[in-house]
């Protein structure tokens with residue numbers, strides 16, 4: 001099977017991008033990254049692909065009059081690089097319907113909570129303040145809502161009473177770095193099918 005072309009959208013430090021790069025290098029994902037797009041020119045994520053021969057683009061919202069034009073530029077860049085799966089890796093913007101309809105069922109995100117609990121910003125802080133004993137992370141397909149698309153994989157992480165948002169975030173992040181590459185690999189193997197809101201995984205017990 002030929003390798004799937006990924007387009008990774010980032011805004012910040014890019015540790016999930018790093019986990020994806022590592023998983024590709026180790027042969028755990030049959031994919032290649034066609035382009036990394038950042039909406040912040042100073043994002044550390046861009047440094048992570050330096051010297052790897054991977055195209056990078058900075059596309060900032062402030063350079064466009066409307067959200068629609070900004071997203072059009074994103075889609076055009078993804079198309080230029082023949083991207084087949086869009087991977088949001090700490091991309092801090094809610095995508096509109098034009099973008100989403102350009103890649104139906106082909107946009108993934110990772111969120112640091114067990115959705116549908118604690119969507120949106122500061123999910124780990126929300127979990128601490130609510131007092132849950134378990135949180136975790138969720139990989140999901142992206143729809144027009146805030147972290148509301150069909151769930152692909154989830155993994156629970158315990159919350160200790162001594163946790164701060166930062167210590168919990170660090171514990172969840174370790175799991176994110178395993179879960180996201182696994183979800184992308186399942187997609188690249190053609191093992192994810194949508195049945196309404198449900199994501200059916202072929203041979204669910206096979207790694």
Ligand code: GRF
Nearest residue numbers: 013014015016090110111112
């Ligand atoms: C992660 O916690 C991810 O779950 C959330 O944004 C953060 C991105 O971190 N969507 P990084 O940029 O991948 O290090």
